[in-house]
Amino acid sequence: MMYKNFPMVPRVVFGRGSFDQLDQILAEKRSSPKSPMVFLVDDVFSTNDAFIKRIPKRDRDHIIFINADNEPKTIQVDSLRETIFSRTAEVPEGIIGIGGGTVMDLAKAVSIMLTNPGSSADYQGWDLVKYPAVYHVGIPTISGTGAEVSRTTVLTGPKKKLGINSDYTPFDQVVLDPELTKGVDTKQWFYTGMDCYIHCIESLNGTYLNAFSKSYGEKALDLCRDVFTHKSVVDDESQDQLMMASWHGGMSIAYSQVGVAHAMSYGLSYLLGTRHGVGNCIVFDHLEEFYPEGVAEFKEMVKKHNITIPQGVCSNLSDEDFDTMIEVAMGLGPLWENAVGVDWRKTVTPEKLRGLYEKM
Template structure:
């Protein structure tokens, strides 16, 4: 009990003022049902030549769908279908970049990501690495990118991750799961078409939506909180509650969840996420657990840190009859637990946001293991 009182004092301590970060945002966005069909018109001014293609990275769930036929392919443009079953990897980014450079005489005019967080993160990473040397693993971290990315467009087909608006692209690397977090990462253009959310499986809809809900809870309860992040986070949280606890039409639900994702992503532009995300990175790195469900698996056990948020989360799970997998960590070895713990403890900004600058006094390897063992 005494430790938790000390922790609350740590979190309430005022931070030193300035210097303030001059963060970039997505400069152009179009929202509305059917807005996907404006893509060709949007891309046209950015086409450099007939030999500088537009590369479309598209979730392979759309193979043989009418969405593929609606993509405005011209000249040497290429559609690359990619499975979103696994988290995006640095090696995958490097292979895509290598293939593009080998197959075309000019750099692409644009990279377009069409899909959920995996495809959007891949598109951002590929756009960056086309203009930066070496492996994408070398750029996992904060502000390591030096050259402008190729023009890139994000078109989400599921909502919640905030990848369409964030300044990071989260990748699994050979040693860690960490984003390329830079001023060059955000998309130059985003198209938000709620019609593209039709047909998303219910469990995936829930887990991805909970990513938004959870990172808003973490942002709003964090030490980095400020009026900027609070204004976006509170609106995103309100929209999530309307979608997952309210009684609204499917059409309104798609519109509101798309905007919750946008506002949620904006809320952490000037803030950070927290305990659930830090620990879910360990799950993803070791077990390949998808980001959305990974956050849910951890968050259910975080009443100590986010009591109101966890209570609301449980209410949402009950309303939508969601049953989380059990025993994910039941048979892990000491070495495997230590790997997850090491990855999680490496997420220093997340822990600092969650618990303050002296977070390491409260979060020990033993503490993390005790939570992982419940999953």
């Protein structure tokens, strides 16, 4: 039997205030003092002068602010590549992503597309990338997606929503500074944290489950429960815990997969532009058939933190719209196989998915 030989993030620094070590970290990767690097930064920080001053930008470096209101798209990746080339006139030595899951995915995708020809849409799938990416660093400012550690970068393309899943996708360096998550909107904190909780439930209840994924998934789930079930306020400890839950949750699916909620939320995102964390919550709220204990616990967390899950998002869709979402969702075979088994198509039919979407 051949086992998967997955790459992992080779270097990581964790700690409150560790962001201030970034200049030292990047200096080791600059071939000369004039080597350009590009910082992709969530534009929520664009008016935060104090934070911008902490970014170790050198003379030929560039900061590009990223609007993260929408899910990352292949056309956005391709446009960023052209913008970077126009500014640097050469392949930069590094891409540093500072932000949430959207910025993490864009940073990974852009670093790949700086060294690979064509459109990023050409690489949506498994192991399609031909050449190594440029050096890339992930610095999450919100916790839950696991994008900082995962082997994929999820993008919405012209025909599908699917990740660039390759050995060249993971970051070369990650900086985990829980202080950067301070001030995150409560709803966003919850929805993104639930992304971690949900993909742990999917991994731990999946047919792909093994000791590797179980060990990470169980720890991530314990941390999520401590944050969202046992606490009522977001304090320093819970910031630290959720950041590590995100890390462990991302590791848990390195050797397994996510499941029904993620597959169906891809359909919502592709058609309606629903943000990933919100979409997972909308779907998971109706998945008692697949994850009864997890959904019951999820509903208690929603109640405890006074979160209102959007309802009726599919109420005015046409037959064509439903068909589009169903096609996107059913195109994610590994997710369904993990959730239901190799014969998943016998039970997961278009009609069944239509019925579930209609409840949302």
